[in-house]
Amino acid sequence: xxxxxxxxxxxxxxxxxxxxxxxxxxxxxxxxxxxxxxxxxxxxxxxxxxxxxxxxxxxxxxxxxxxxxxxxxxxxxxxxxxxxxxxxxxxxxxxxxxxxxxxxxxxxxxxxxxxxxxxxxxxxxxxxxxxxxxxxxxxxxxxxxxxxxxxxxxxxxxxxxxxxxxxxxxxxxxxxxxxxxxxxxxxxxxxxxxxxxxxxxxxxxxxxxxxxxxxxxxxxxxxxxxxxxxxxxxxxxxxxxxxxxxxxxxxxxxxxxxxxxxxxxxxxxxxxxxxxxxxxxxxxxxxxxxxxxxxxxxxxxxxxxxxxxxxxxxxxxxxxxxxxx
Amino acid sequence: xxxxxxxxxxxxxxxxxxxxxxxxxxxxxxxxxxxxxxxxxxxxxxxxxxxxxxxxxxxxxxxxxxxxxxxxxxxxxxxxxxxxxxxxxxxxxxxxxxxxxxxxxxxxxxxxxxxxxxxxxxxxxxxxxxxxxxxxxxxxxxxxxxxxxxxxxxxxxxxxxxxxxxxxxxxxxxxxxxxxxxxxxxxxxxxxxxxxxxxxxxxxxxxxxxxxxxxxxxxxxxxxxxxxxxxxxxxxxxxxxxxxxxxxxxxxxxxxxxxxxxxxxxxxxxxxxxxxxxxxxxxxxxxxxxxxxxxxxxxxxxxxxxxxxxxxxxxxxxxxxxxx
Numbered sequence: 169x170x171x172x173x174x175x176x177x178x179x180x181x182x183x184x185x186x187x188x189x190x191x192x193x194x195x196x197x198x199x200x201x202x203x204x205x206x207x208x209x210x211x212x213x214x215x216x217x218x219x220x221x222x223x224x225x226x227x228x229x230x231x232x233x234x235x236x237x238x239x240x241x242x243x244x245x246x247x248x249x250x251x252x253x254x255x256x257x258x259x260x261x262x263x264x265x266x267x268x269x270x271x272x273x274x275x276x277x278x279x280x281x282x283x284x285x286x287x288x289x290x291x292x293x294x295x296x297x298x299x300x301x302x303x304x305x306x307x308x309x310x311x312x313x314x315x316x317x318x319x320x321x322x323x324x325x326x327x328x329x330x331x332x333x334x335x336x337x338x339x340x341x342x343x344x345x346x347x348x349x350x351x352x353x354x355x356x357x358x359x360x361x362x363x364x365x366x367x368x369x370x371x372x373x374x375x376x377x378x379x380x381x382x383x384x385x386x387x388x389x390x391x392x393x394x395x396x397x398x399x400x401x402x403x404x405x406x407x408x409x410x411x412x413x414x415x416x417x418x419x420x421x422x423x424x425x426x427x428x429x430x431x432x433x434x435x436x437x438x439x440x441x442x443x444x445x446x447x448x449x450x451x452x453x454x455x456x457x458x459x460x461x462x463x464x465x466x467x468x469x470x471x472x473x474x475x476x477x478x479x480x481x482x483x484x485x486x487x488x489x490x491x492x493x
Numbered sequence: 494x495x496x497x498x499x500x501x502x503x504x505x506x507x508x509x510x511x512x513x514x515x516x517x518x519x520x521x522x523x524x525x526x527x528x529x530x531x532x533x534x535x536x537x538x539x540x541x542x543x544x545x546x547x548x549x550x551x552x553x554x555x556x557x558x559x560x561x562x563x564x565x566x567x568x569x570x571x572x573x574x575x576x577x578x579x580x581x582x583x584x585x586x587x588x589x590x591x592x593x594x595x596x597x598x599x600x601x602x603x604x605x606x607x608x609x610x611x612x613x614x615x616x617x618x619x620x621x622x623x624x625x626x627x628x629x630x631x632x633x634x635x636x637x638x639x640x641x642x643x644x645x646x647x648x649x650x651x652x653x654x655x656x657x658x659x660x661x662x663x664x665x666x667x668x669x670x671x672x673x674x675x676x677x678x679x680x681x682x683x684x685x686x687x688x689x690x691x692x693x694x695x696x697x698x699x700x701x702x703x704x705x706x707x708x709x710x711x712x713x714x715x716x717x718x719x720x721x722x723x724x725x726x727x728x729x730x731x732x733x734x735x736x737x738x739x740x741x742x743x744x745x746x747x748x749x750x751x752x753x754x755x756x757x758x759x760x761x762x763x764x765x766x767x768x769x770x771x772x773x774x775x776x777x778x779x780x781x782x783x784x785x786x787x788x789x790x791x792x793x794x795x796x797x798x799x800x801x802x803x804x805x806x807x808x809x810x811x812x813x814x815x816x817x
């Protein structure tokens with residue numbers, strides 16, 4: 169095993185796939201000599217050249233559309249949107265083009281494309297550079313949606329995404345880029361659509377994903393000191409979602425809390441809660457399901473406010489105690 | 494651009510056949526639609542057949558083509574299986590998209606039809622990417638995007654024009670300029686209605702043709718395809734034409750006069766081409782009648798094939814949401 173940052177795990181996944189498959193290439197704004205806004209692609213243009221690490225005009229509709237067009241005509245593009253908020257300026261491509269083609273063209277056109285983008289807040293960038301928009305994407309059949317929480321998951325899932333024959337939205341967590349974790353030296357992949365139990369426990373299930381995984385794990389550590397044993401499930405892939413992993417855990421712990429950084433209303437917490445409530449696992453619950461999510465506001469600038477709208481360890485600890493009371 | 498005065502007979506009859514096939518296809522669709530036997534909506538391109546036939550015939554067979562919501566003539570002329578296309582419009586399981594796409598999403602990758610599109614504008618960025626793939630793969634193909642005068646006001650048009658020119662992509666942007674965006678005349682939505690000029694700020698080659706003259710369209714696109722391929726450069730081609738059919742089933746033609754429609758019916762590209770073939774002695778009346786008869790049979794058979802085909806099964810709705 170070797171230690172690596174989340175950003176470098178992403179870079180290594182892309183670089184390995186690019187070395188293996190000439191049809192894999194990258195497009196995005198300032199991903200060449202600038203190294204990408206978050207430094208993910210450092211050194212790649214030097215290794216692969218400008219023909220495969222392509223700096224684009226500030227023109228998301230053109231280059232995301234071009235990624236889709238390249239995918240249908242035989243390439244396996246990876247396209248980077250600098251901030252996930254900017255999906256708004258190429259929404260037609262994400263909503264109406266990439267995810268629809270395979271189905272509406274009778275299964276005869278594949279769109280093997282990965283769209284990587286930096287998601288989430290905590291950087292003081294305020295309302296237009298901090299959103300967590302994954303629920304919008306999960307409302308679009310035909311897309312796959314991944315939100316990795318560790319370098320290990322980021323690398324293994326991204327390699328699977330690049331080899332997948334569908335449009336995959338890969339939402340990277342800005343605040344995790346510099347975090348470190350261990351990965352094997354040998355090659356590995358992680359299947360899309362499989363959740364991971366990040367911490368086993370018997371008293372309460374916390375379902376989460378992305379950077380909130382770490383917040384939940386820290387809360388679980390605090391609770392452990394009080395002899396409360398929390399299970400933390402990292403969904404990793406949000407579409408398709410591994411609902412069976414959630415049901416299995418809730419059957420065991422009889423308590424469910426869902427934690428995400430995205431706003432509460434219309435967030436995936438509702439989907440996860442409903443998935444439990446509409447099955448017989450509902451009968452296993454000893455307390456109502458709780459959702460901890462961002463307040464329903466645009467992300468505010470002031471750091472006190474930005475932090476204050478989000479779930480944190482204290483809020484999670486309190487919520488766990490409430491459901492167990 | 495002037496039309497070559499000497500017309501090859503086989504080519505001429507092929508172009509005539511394609512235009513007739515497209516026209517008869519759409520007339521049948523219109524007829525069965527009026528009987529309530531076709532579901533949904535359709536956007537017919539009656540009157541615009543020379544654009545589709547001339548353009549698609551000038552491509553190499555496996556070049557990629559991205560069409561618009563008014564995409565029947567282009568798909569027919571690119572060589573799609575007519576039976577399967579008709580079955581698609583009749584929402585049958587044997588349809589080219591298994592009954593899941595319909596009139597606005599006709600596609601068949603095996604003949605380079607990468608889809609009619611229900612949204613205006615995306616055909617251009619998609620064709621950019623497709624052209625980029627061909628340039629990288631060195632597979633000898635170019636890509637083509639059809640769009641209309643209306644879509645040339647979309648951001649996607651301008652973004653794609655810029656990307657194609659700065660990246661040197663072998664792509665043809667073909668504007669079927671029928672002067673109406675649904676009901677709104679081009680003069681109400683553009684200060685400069687000469688769309689060809691929109692290539693100037695992008696440093697792109699551009700040309701305007703009489704889109705009702707199939708030979709002029711064919712010769713121009715042929716030449717521009719060669720240029721785009723050999724130079725890795727995009728080209729904007731504006732094909733001026735007119736849609737004599739309504740925008741869609743809801744069109745009451747309130748925005749134009751009967752006189753205007755009749756004026757253009759007189760300039761019907763099929764009628765014009767037949768007259769030319771006869772007057773220049775390129776084809777005989779009998780030969781033209783044979784094309785007429787053959788294309789009628791093809792379309793009649795397609796309707797029969799469609800009507801004899803089953804509907805898709807509800808239990809198959811989840812097929813093809815994702816590729817394996």
